[in-house]
Amino acid sequence: MLHNLxxxxxxxxxxxxxTIQVTVISLGLGFLGGVLLAVIRVYGGKxxxxxxxxxxxxxxxxxxxxxxxxLYFVITGIVDLPPFWAGSLxxxxxxSAYQSEIFRGAIQSVSSGQMLxxxxxxMSRIQAIYHIILPQAIRNAVAPWSNEAAIILKDSSxxxxxxxxxxxxQAQYFSARTYEPFLAFGSAAxxxxxxxxxANRGLDRLEKKLEIPGLIMESx
Amino acid sequence: MxxxxxxxxxxxxxxxxxxxxxxxxxxxxxxxxxxxxxxxGTGKSTLLRCINxxxxxxxxxxxxxxxxxxxxxxDLNKVRQHIGMLFQDFNLFNHLTAIENIKIGLTKVLGLSKxxxxxxxxxxxxxxxxxxxxxxxxxxxxxxxxxxxxxARSLAMRPRVMLFDEPTSALxxxxxxxxxxxxxxxxxxxxxMIVVTHEMGFARDVSDRIIFMEGGDIVEQGSPAEIIHNxxxxxxxxxxxxxxxxHAVDQ
Amino acid sequence: xxxFLEFMVLALPEYxxxxxxxxxxxxxxxxxxxIIGLPVSLMRVYGRGLVRxxxxxxxxxxxGTPLLVFLFVVYxxxxxxxxxxxxxxxxxxxxxxxxxxxxAEYFRGSIQAVGRGQMMxxxxxxMTRFQAIxxxIVPQALRLAIPAWTNEAVSMVKYTSVxxxxxxxxxxxxxxxxxxxxFNPIESYLSVAVVYIVIVGILTLLVNYIERRLRxxxxxxxxxxxx
Numbered sequence: 055m056l057h058n059l060x061x062x063x064x065x066x067x068x069x070x071x072x073t074i075q076v077t078v079i080s081l082g083l084g085f086l087g088g089v090l091l092a093v094i095r096v097y098g099g100k101x102x103x104x105x106x107x108x109x110x111x112x113x114x115x116x117x118x119x120x121x122x123x124x125l126y127f128v129i130t131g132i133v134d135l136p137p138f139w140a141g142s143l144x145x146x147x148x149x150s151a152y153q154s155e156i157f158r159g160a161i162q163s164v165s166s167g168q169m170l171x172x173x174x175x176x177m178s179r180i181q182a183i184y185h186i187i188l189p190q191a192i193r194n195a196v197a198p199w200s201n202e203a204a205i206i207l208k209d210s211s212x213x214x215x216x217x218x219x220x221x222x223x224q225a226q227y228f229s230a231r232t233y234e235p236f237l238a239f240g241s242a243a244x245x246x247x248x249x250x251x252x253a254n255r256g257l258d259r260l261e262k263k264l265e266i267p268g269l270i271m272e273s274x
Numbered sequence: 275m276x277x278x279x280x281x282x283x284x285x286x287x288x289x290x291x292x293x294x295x296x297x298x299x300x301x302x303x304x305x306x307x308x309x310x311x312x313x314x315g316t317g318k319s320t321l322l323r324c325i326n327x328x329x330x331x332x333x334x335x336x337x338x339x340x341x342x343x344x345x346x347x348x349d350l351n352k353v354r355q356h357i358g359m360l361f362q363d364f365n366l367f368n369h370l371t372a373i374e375n376i377k378i379g380l381t382k383v384l385g386l387s388k389x390x391x392x393x394x395x396x397x398x399x400x401x402x403x404x405x406x407x408x409x410x411x412x413x414x415x416x417x418x419x420x421x422x423x424x425x426a427r428s429l430a431m432r433p434r435v436m437l438f439d440e441p442t443s444a445l446x447x448x449x450x451x452x453x454x455x456x457x458x459x460x461x462x463x464x465x466x467m468i469v470v471t472h473e474m475g476f477a478r479d480v481s482d483r484i485i486f487m488e489g490g491d492i493v494e495q496g497s498p499a500e501i502i503h504n505x506x507x508x509x510x511x512x513x514x515x516x517x518x519x520x521h522a523v524d525q
Numbered sequence: 526x527x528x529f530l531e532f533m534v535l536a537l538p539e540y541x542x543x544x545x546x547x548x549x550x551x552x553x554x555x556x557x558x559x560i561i562g563l564p565v566s567l568m569r570v571y572g573r574g575l576v577r578x579x580x581x582x583x584x585x586x587x588x589g590t591p592l593l594v595f596l597f598v599v600y601x602x603x604x605x606x607x608x609x610x611x612x613x614x615x616x617x618x619x620x621x622x623x624x625x626x627x628x629a630e631y632f633r634g635s636i637q638a639v640g641r642g643q644m645m646x647x648x649x650x651x652m653t654r655f656q657a658i659x660x661x662i663v664p665q666a667l668r669l670a671i672p673a674w675t676n677e678a679v680s681m682v683k684y685t686s687v688x689x690x691x692x693x694x695x696x697x698x699x700x701x702x703x704x705x706x707x708f709n710p711i712e713s714y715l716s717v718a719v720v721y722i723v724i725v726g727i728l729t730l731l732v733n734y735i736e737r738r739l740r741x742x743x744x745x746x747x748x749x750x751x752x
Contacts, residue, residue, distance in 0.1 A: 112722055115683075115721060115722040115725040115726065116683070116718045116721045116722060116725075117683040117684070117686035117697065117721065118683075119686050119687060119689060119697065120686060120697060120714060120717065120718055120721065121718075123710075123714050124711065124714045124715060124718060127710045127711045127714065128711060131711070208589075208590070208591035208592075209591065210591075211591040211593045211594055212593060214593065214690075215689075215690065221594075222591075222593065222594055222597070225594075225597075226597075229601065233605075234605065235597075235601040235602045235604075235605050236598070236601075236602035236603070236605040236606055237602075238602075239594060239597045239598040239601060239602045240598055240602055242594050242597075243590045243591075243594045243595060243598055246589065246590050246591055246594055247585075247586060247589035247590055250588075250589040250590075251585075251589060326649060328645055328648060328649060351648075351651045351652065351653050352651065353651075354648060354649055354650065354651040355650065355651035357649075358649075358650075359645075359646075359649040361642060361645065361646065363642055365642040365643060365645060365646035366646070367643065367646070367647075367661050367665075368643075368665055368741070368743055368744045369664045369665045369668055369741060369744060378660060378661075379650040379651065379652070382652065382656055382660060383650060383651045383652055383656070384651075411741055411742055411743055411744075412743055413741065413742035413743015413744060414742050414743070424646075427650065428649075428650070431650055431651065
């Protein structure tokens with residue numbers, strides 16, 4: 055078994071690299087999409103706001119696995135993307151819906167007096183949103199966003215279904231060759247646990263760093 | 275009649291590196307109303323919690339009705355049935371109606387039947403003037419009403435002593451009166467009461483003894499007339515001066 | 526569009542059967558999660574020493590692992606250790622334990638939100654610690670946990686879709702069968718997405734109704750949106 059371990063660990067670590075890449079890409083693209091959608095929800099006109107709300111609601115109502123499957127087939131039907139990118143994109147779209155909810159709540163919890171004050175010194179709406187509202191909203195969003203980041207890290211395992219060689223897939227290859235599924239999947243689970251733990255710690259530090267003294271965070 | 279109903283001897287309490295109570299001793303006779311005054315953070319609340327041992331002193335002993343309750347092996351749950359406590363933020367059980375708040379101690383702790391509990395609970399609600407609110411939830415009551423229900427809850431347990439930890443500090447001014455009225459009534463009925471408060475009017479009119487605490491110990495104690503008009507210590511006078519500015523001692 | 530609707534009508538009987546399996550699994554997982562989660566949260570908040578650490582360990586390990594990975598550990602890994610469970614039993618076990626860990630955290634949050642004043646008041650009328658926890662803290666904590674818990678209940682219907690990967694014939698798996706049979710993955714998956722959206726929508730409305738009926742004035746807490 056020890057020999058097998060020496061084969062398993064490097065394989066899992068290679069998978070971990072992929073997992074991290076998928077996570078970062080999905081989170082990052084999901085962040086951009088989420089902020090944009092949130093701003094549209096709060097500040098857009100009636101129709102854009104409703105469309106954004108519908109988008110968010112529809113995506114959140116479907117299992118992430120299903121979203122990944124649908125988007126994979128849709129995306130690869132249009133563009134010839136490898137599973138890694140198709141999967142990451144799919145996860146990003148899924149995450150953007152959840153992140154839009156987080157940022158929408160965060161923006162709405164910035165008191166309306168802030169916008170009034172910004173307009174009253176002559177800022178345009180866009181300037182006010184960009185310079186005054188969003189910086190405060192982002193601080194409000196840190197806690198729930200850290201939560202989401204940890205969730206994406208774990209949900210990245212779903213791209214397994216597309217054959218992407220992340221941690222779970224590596225474990226499965228190993229298990230198929232050595233007939234030691236408990237070792238393989240148990241180690242994969244443990245690796246995810248360590249990564250989630252480390253990520254949570256890092257995110258806690260980030261939260262502390264970003265805190266504005268005296269600003270009480272509204273809960274969602 | 276000379277055996278005090280409550281006695282504290284040399285109570286010490288430390289939190290972290292702060293000694294909050296520095297050897298406080300106190301006797302209380304049956305039927306006496308004792309008011310404790312003093313600056314915030316001087317351990318007045320802590321002292322009260324050491325009486326019913328919700329907080330354990332590092333040193334010191336407590337006797338109730340001649341029996342030492344700080345002894346090993348004493349059933350504190352039973353002891354607490356005989357000591358009533360009122361809190362600054364009322365602490366009514368939010369998931370229960372007013373009457374259920376009172377009944378739960380009667381049925382689960384004293385073991386009364388549902389009918390006995392119902393009768394006694396309604397009696398005490400009537401006592402504090404709130405029998406028409408019996409089916410209201412705490413969230414539907416005003417602050418003054420909440421505190422009065424809390425008083426009824428304590429009374430229903432038939433305590434020997436009642437401890438009041440700043441009972442009106444969290445109330446809007448117009449609601450303070452109704453609570454003080456009930457407390458005055460209890461005093462007239464002969465309840466033994468220890469009250470931590472800033473309400474000097476109550477202290478002057480209702481109490482038998484005022485204790486001034488500062489820095490974790492009793493600085494001076496005496497009758498209301500002595501303390502309010504003739505304080506022996508400069509610190510007492512200073513504190514009362516400040517208090518009189520804020521809470522106008524009304525006629 | 527007409528073709529799509531035609532396909533949906535064709536697929537519905539299959540989806541109906543799949544939905545039954547989905548609800549079955551979701552129900553068992555949710556209930557098991559409650560039976561596990563509440564005691565674990567009590568161990569976490571009120572336990573001392575080893576008891577508390579066991580609770581923390583359980584919660585952190587199960588929440589720190591992806592559901593899919595844990596499912597594989599149970600379904601593929603346990604047989605190697607001597608315990609072979611059918612696909613559906615593996616689903617019950619994995620989803621139940623996973624939900625138990627998350628529910629334990631919701632209950633921990635709501636227990637702590639009840640506030641120490643309630644415990645003090647209960648002790649001050651002579652209740653034992655156990656009586657205080659059972660009659661005063663837990664009833665309020667459960668009320669406060671309702672939004673988070675009903676959220677979990679609705680989400681559970683989505684989480685069960687992972688059993689697709691171990692070939693349990695739930696809603697999602699059946700859409701795959703149809704996709705293989707008719708060679709139309711996009712249509713199949715879109716059609717099942719419609720079903721999920723409708724079901725989740727109905728459940729959400731139901732849950733909001735229940736929350737409003739159960740509300741006690743003065744006993745509320747903000748809940749956090751999550752998957």
